[in-house]
Structures are given as structure tokens and as C-alpha cells.
Amino acid sequence: DVDQVRRTARKLGVDVLIGVQGSRLVLVLGRADLPARAGDDVTELAFTEIAKRLEPSFGSGHLVLGPAVPALVDAGQSARAALAGFAVARAWRHAPRPVEADDLLPERALAGDAVAKQTLVDRVYRPLQAHSADLVTTLWSYLDNGRSLEATARELYVHPNTVRYRLKRVSEVIGWDATGPREALILQTALILGSIGTDATRRRGLAGRRPVSPR
Incomplete structure (x- = not known):
């Protein structure tokens, strides 16, 4: 439910780009660096925690989170890492869900990444x-x-x-x-x-x- 994903992301304080590629659901999560206002006491969730909150929106299988990058123009780097991790995630028998792409570095390296x-x-x-x-x-x-x-x-x-x-x-x-x-x-x-x-x-x-x- 793409609309539900957007609603959840909005509640978590992040923007989201959504793409469906065959049987894969691909999300690009982002957050603007807004200047803090006097009296604001807002704790931003880590992207790992946000991914956990969004996890029910994904189907069965592995859920891989690419590393955080500084800007949207760098999102391709994170996406490539996530896809490389997704390709080898089954090699880690007890991989958590979600799993960070950097936690799959050995499997990715063995696969030639x-x-x-x-x-x-x-x-x-x-x-x-x-x-x-x-x-x-x-x-x-x-x-x-x-x-x-x-x-x-x-x-x-x-x-x-x-x-x-x-x-x-x-x-x-x-x-x-x-x-x-x-x-x-x-x-x-x-x-x-x-x-x-x-x-x-x-x-x-x-x-x-x-x-x-x-x-």
C-alpha cells in the first residue's frame, strides 16, 4: 500500500520516493536539514529505526538498507550498495530484517563487489x-x-x-x-x-x- 508508506513516512518526519520494480519495493528516504527554532526539542530517528517502522509495508524476503549519503544526488551510491546487498543477503542465514548493506560487506566482497x-x-x-x-x-x-x-x-x-x-x-x-x-x-x-x-x-x-x- 504505497499511500500507507507515505503516511507512515510523514509521521516519522521523512520524505520518501517510492518505486515498484517487478517484485521489489524500492524506497529513497530523505530528510531536510531545517534550521532549529527556539524551544524546539525534536529527536530525529535514525534511518535504521525508520526502516524498522516501515518494514511491515514490505513483502516477504530480505530488506536491505543502503548507507546514508549527504544529498539526493548521491542517492545512487546508497542504492547500488543496497542492491548489491540484496543480491547476496541469502548467503547470511540469520540476516536481520532490515539489514544494513554494510553488514553484508563480506558476502558482497566474495561476490566481486x-x-x-x-x-x-x-x-x-x-x-x-x-x-x-x-x-x-x-x-x-x-x-x-x-x-x-x-x-x-x-x-x-x-x-x-x-x-x-x-x-x-x-x-x-x-x-x-x-x-x-x-x-x-x-x-x-x-x-x-x-x-x-x-x-x-x-x-x-x-x-x-x-x-x-x-x-
Whole structure:
């Protein structure tokens, strides 16, 4: 019921563009930045919460929310992320509804989404590498050892509390907690992509190739 969607959006304080594409319902949600008036005490809902309120208007299946963008002219970026997430959402068995497109970054990356690959490298691998090589090494070891503090500590020759402290720093730097199974998948995918894409890795690969002499 498109009219019901518009009424709900109006009550939530957002504008909405609605499109029906075959069996898909596509919404573009927006909100104007109006100057605050004296005495106004209005709490704006996050777009994730708005999507939850609109969820009953959608049919069965996955509901994917693209990231917020600064202006309507940038809505295509959010739409592309949402569509890329929608295409792979079934690969996450217990995906919530709605699910944010950025929460599907591993599946999108495995499906060949270049934006998802770059996002993982930029938001996980590079910040950790720039902060401390110890954080990258500890995260690699922790994930390779089945998220075991003791096994990681033995491999790195440090106390388990040191591993625990470094994992806390990882969470503070990038906002993802490696101790959870879903977030561990996100972080491990980012580490793999970051390692493949570093200049050092590429140089090692080139060094191992034999030069080919023309005949």
C-alpha cells in the first residue's frame, strides 16, 4: 500500500520516493536539514529505526538498507550498495530484517563487489595497520586460532591479558569486535583483502616471477 508508506513516512518526519520494480519495493528516504527554532526539542530517528517502522509495508524476503549519503544526488551510491546487498543477503542465514548493506560487506566482497572490497580495506585493514602492526598481527593470530585467547597468547609469546587488551584496542580503532562470530568474519575478510592488495604483497609476487626473454 504505497499511500500507507507515505503516511507512515510523514509521521516519522521523512520524505520518501517510492518505486515498484517487478517484485521489489524500492524506497529513497530523505530528510531536510531545517534550521532549529527556539524551544524546539525534536529527536530525529535514525534511518535504521525508520526502516524498522516501515518494514511491515514490505513483502516477504530480505530488506536491505543502503548507507546514508549527504544529498539526493548521491542517492545512487546508497542504492547500488543496497542492491548489491540484496543480491547476496541469502548467503547470511540469520540476516536481520532490515539489514544494513554494510553488514553484508563480506558476502558482497566474495561476490566481486569492488566497492565492498575497498570499504573493508579502508575501514579495517588500513586503520589497524596505521595504528600498530601488533594489532594486525594479534587479530590475524586470534582469528586463525579459532578466537582462542590462550592459543593466540602462546603463538605470540605474550600473556592472554595482553591479547585481550589488544583486541579491545582493535574494537576501539575500527568499531568492530573480533570476539563475535559475525564480526570475526567481517574482519577476517578485510585482513585477507588488505594483505592481497598491499604494495609489499604485490612486490613479493613480482619478485617470484621469472623474467621471460623474447625468442
